[in-house]
Amino acid sequence: MTIDTFKGTAASLSLDKLRRSCGYCAMHDVCLPAGLDGGDLERLDSTVRERRPLDRGSALFHQGDSFTALYVVRSGSLKSYVEGSDGDMQILGFHLPGEIMGVGGLTNDHYPSSVEALERSSICELPYPQLQAVSASMPALHHQLIRVISHEIVSEQAHMVMMGKQQAQRRVAIFLRSLADRYGRLSRDPTALTLPMSRGDIANYLGLVIETVSRLFSRMEADGILAVNRKSVRILRRDLLDALCGGETES
Amino acid sequence: MTIDTFKGTAASLSLDKLRRSCGYCAMHDVCLPAGLDGGDLERLDSTVRERRPLDRGSALFHQGDSFTALYVVRSGSLKSYVEGSDGDMQILGFHLPGEIMGVGGLTNDHYPSSVEALERSSICELPYPQLQAVSASMPALHHQLIRVISHEIVSEQAHMVMMGKQQAQRRVAIFLRSLADRYGRLSRDPTALTLPMSRGDIANYLGLVIETVSRLFSRMEADGILAVNRKSVRILRRDLLDALCGGETES
């Protein structure tokens, strides 16, 4: 769909607004609007605010902030994490374009975790009162919202399986495969990963230490599975990577 | 509130139906209906089916079954788990009265995990199509449903923090404290736990082996924190238990 054909169906919108709209967005079908048709899509669109881009290291919200909105990654990537009272951090997940953030806040008016940009990122903001109002009269959106939240649960459960008993190399393999699959869904090359997070972030997320992650990257490179160069990782043998993952899944 | 006074407000219902209703249920305010008023409560009630009790070891649903309903524990307790293709099991959580089960199925029409009774248990079934129909015209229920699902996410995140880097004794301490707190919310004695799950289940859930859990129970008993006798655990020194937990929380 080109801008021109789309313009025909929504002539009243300015080109600028149009360019920011969900219908035009490349994330369209992997994002909250997936499955919504024209009219509903426009109504959802009216609730979306686009925040100015977040620079690397700056926070979208902090643990304990009062809950105001859900967010969706438009471009870039972010990490969510919690900090214990003794200052230790646990990374809960990484967020790529099309993925939702802030759902933990729905349960008690405060975000239970912090979210921070790993690189310069654009974010769509969905103020919750408006989203609630719109979805009240739009069963399709309502259902889609519940589906997306439920998907978070399933992803977290997959991660719990990994943290439960898998050995270190399998954790790293599953992590890389998950990233590759998500890249694929975004129509990027799933064999050429550019890791936006540090080795420390990866280690923390996987319940390992940085040295272990580093060693395993080296080992998988020696085994001909990967080509690693700093933040860029090329998957040379997807079959061997899958073999390392065993029967477990994480998407 | 006695049965008689309640009967006066709903004379058309049979006593039997009444006894099964959400309004009469002891779990009332820690369950899905929390915050709903009379009229709404009755409408929710109409969608609830009570399944016959599940015996110890029998399944509520299996991983891969097609998604039909959400479930709530009325009495007893259950465990949810996933099985990898290589036959290994990972327990994802334990479910006490008032807690919801099956939310993972909302995202793609199939339950991603299995649920099995740890003891004879009563279950309320909420067929999803009906729940969806009722909540479409009842914003309060709709919002409550989202809150409950989001709560699942937050609980799982707390568990991920634990699995990330906490040492074995802290895991066991956090597990016991979590159970004690949930007992408290059910107005049971939070210092006298009757563990419905085996040592193996606890170990699996915490990412440990059975011997480690056993040793730590013994150690905490030697330290005067617990009195352990098979499945019954008495918390003698809640302060010391909290100290072992450090700054971390899990509810």
Next chain:
DNA sequence: GGATCGAGTTGACCGTAGTCAATAACGCGC
């Protein structure tokens, strides 16, 4: 009452990943 079975406890030993430390590679500012 005794045999049997499963669940749990305890001990001895071992292995994987963590700790500590040194080095290397890159990024950034001047």
Next chain:
DNA sequence: GCGCGTTATTGACTACGGTCAACTCGATCC
């Protein structure tokens, strides 16, 4: 270009929890 700080890699050693095995304790069944 040079120096400095941050991030990553590699090596040597350690420790925590896992493995393997023996034993105890109850419950159940003839």
